[in-house]
Amino acid sequence: MDRRLVLATARAAFTALALAAIGAQLAELAGRGVLNPVNFFSYFTIQSNLIGVASFLVAAAGWRRARSAAMDLFRGAAVVYLTVTLVVFALLLSNTDVDTAVPWVNTVVHQVFPLAVIADWLVDPPDEPITFRRSLWWLVYPLAWVAYTLVRGPIAGWYPYPFIDPANGGYATVAGYVVAILAFGIVLCAIVSAAGRMLGARRTAVA
Numbered sequence: 001m002d003r004r005l006v007l008a009t010a011r012a013a014f015t016a017l018a019l020a021a022i023g024a025q026l027a028e029l030a031g032r033g034v035l036n037p038v039n040f041f042s043y044f045t046i047q048s049n050l051i052g053v054a055s056f057l058v059a060a061a062g063w064r065r066a067r068s069a070a071m072d073l074f075r076g077a078a079v080v081y082l083t084v085t086l087v088v089f090a091l092l093l094s095n096t097d098v099d100t101a102v103p104w105v106n107t108v109v110h111q112v113f114p115l116a117v118i119a120d121w122l123v124d125p126p127d128e129p130i131t132f133r134r135s136l137w138w139l140v141y142p143l144a145w146v147a148y149t150l151v152r153g154p155i156a157g158w159y160p161y162p163f164i165d166p167a168n169g170g171y172a173t174v175a176g177y178v179v180a181i182l183a184f185g186i187v188l189c190a191i192v193s194a195a196g197r198m199l200g201a202r203r204t205a206v207a
Contacts (some may be wrong), residue, residue, distance in 0.1 A: 007124055008063035011056040014116040018053050021108035022046060028102050040099055042152070043160045044145055045089070048081035049109050051141075052117045072126035076196060077138040079121045080188045082114035084142070088181065092163055121192065125199035135193035139185050146178055 029035035040046060055078040058071060089098075089110040100106040149164055159165035163177040 004063045007120070008060040010116075011060040011120065014113060015053050015056045015060070017108055018049050018113045021105040021113075022049065025100055025102055025105045025109075028105075029099060036158075039156070039158055039160070042149065043098060044081075044142070045085050045098065045100070045109055047145065048078070048085045049113055052078040052082050052113060054078075055117070056120070067127055069126075069128045072128065072196075073130060073134070073137070075121060076126065076130055076135060076192055077141065078117050079192050080135075080138045080185065081142065082117045083188055083192075084181065084185060085110060086114040086118075087184070093161060096162060098161065121196065122199060125203060126196045127200065129197040129200060130193045132190050132193050135189040136186070138189055138192075139182070142185060143182070150174075 026035065026037075026040065029040065055071075055075045059067065059075065062071075100109055146164070149160060153159045153165065159167075162168050164174055166174055
């Protein structure tokens with residue numbers, strides 16, 4: 001069987017799973033009468049999952065064609081964001097209500113789908129090397145998300161996560177968490193781009 005078709009099928013399946021999880025959680029919140037769509041889609045978890053979904057959908061749809069460098073850059077961004085989702089949830093949020101109370105939904109968006117996107121990068125690395133310097137563009141979106149969250153928070157009277165809420169220790173504490181996560185993000189950019197270069201070079205050498 002064509003390897004590209006197998007990858008496209010797997011990407012489509014995991015996309016369907018992630019979308020089903022997000023849809024199920026929306027339905028559950030709506031059923032309880034507590035759904036706030038703007039708040040729900042303001043979670044980094046939900047946004048990063050949707051970015052991963054978009055990367056899988058585009059890659060699956062174009063499985064017969066060679067990927068562009070821009071598409072591989074987008075895939076790498078999804079890997080970084082979903083790795084942050086996986087790790088930050090495990091370390092800081094595993095006992096926190098983040099509007100994913102349905103157990104299987106929580107597992108999919110915080111563990112299964114992030115791991116699928118990471119595995120996809122390792123199994124099918126980028127065709128063209130991505131330098132560390134170029135990978136730093138991946139941090140633009142998380143920084144924009146932080147800015148959006150801190151501006152909207154006092155207006156809406158709501159923050160998606162306790163560690164970014166100034167009520168929990170003030171802005172100095174929030175800044176500490178943001179700097180720590182940013183530093184982690186820089187390390188991730190280095191690891192993800194390096195893994196892509198190494199595995200891509202190995203695949204080329206074998207071919």
